[in-house]
Amino acid sequence: MTLLTRMGWLASVVAVVMVGCADYERRKAEFVHVDLKPVGHNAGKIGYVTLVPRDKVTDMSFYVSGVYRTSREVRLYTYIYKGTCANRAAQPAYSLNDIVMVNRTTTGWAFNRTAPAPLSTLSGQGYSVVLTTGPEEGNTEQFCGEIP
Template sequence: MNAPKCLALVLMAVFLCGCANDARKEMLQVKMNATQRNAGKIAQAMLVPRGDSTSISLVIGGVPSYTTRPVRLYTYIYPGTCANQGASPAYGLNRTLITDRRYRGGVWWMSKSAPVSLPALRASDHSLVLRTTPADGGYDIFCGDIH
């Protein structure tokens, strides 16, 4: 992992440590595991309860080289774990697909909102999936289990 990617993840962690204690207890950090099509890359998601919805902030430390720039990624919440996903997504979070390049190098940031409360997501197995656009093959490139 190179310095800009490490820096981006460290900055996100430092920012989150500055949050109020009660809010921190309710937040959920999700490690996004790269699939074989994106091996060696890293990503992190932070889920924050917002009443009946959940805010999701993603820091993405790399996408496959064939991914069109600017990077556009589809985001889904599936029932089940990454190892045992349901057949179709429970939630598609794709009103906007564009990522924001906040740091030097191949690091991108995305913000999403899920129309479901965080406690409801945590009540049973769910997984968060990042997928390339159909023009880039429509491949899953990251998956993280929501516990």
């Protein structure tokens, strides 16, 4: 391989890497990370949700380190409210409860939901995400986080 060929090959590799990095940075900017604050008896637990745009919906990936529960199976109900955690609407804008079961991990629980609204509608528009237990456990609020 001549020096000129090597330099051309190296330039091509650098260009591919730079395009890949730029695409990653652009896509990373599309994701929204929300820290979920534990509520009341859930103090000391951690939680977060990552919101990812997909066409006209928003995919949501949750992780929580713990939940208050009395039954053997953990069920978490997911709601999106207009307003902040401290001052939100009386009724949720979106109820994401077709599925309420969550998956146990080695350190907590993980689950996915899909909001029937684009991320551009939810982000920067004053919405919050609320997780509660089910009716069998008193609809107890577990976590709340405000979508930036």
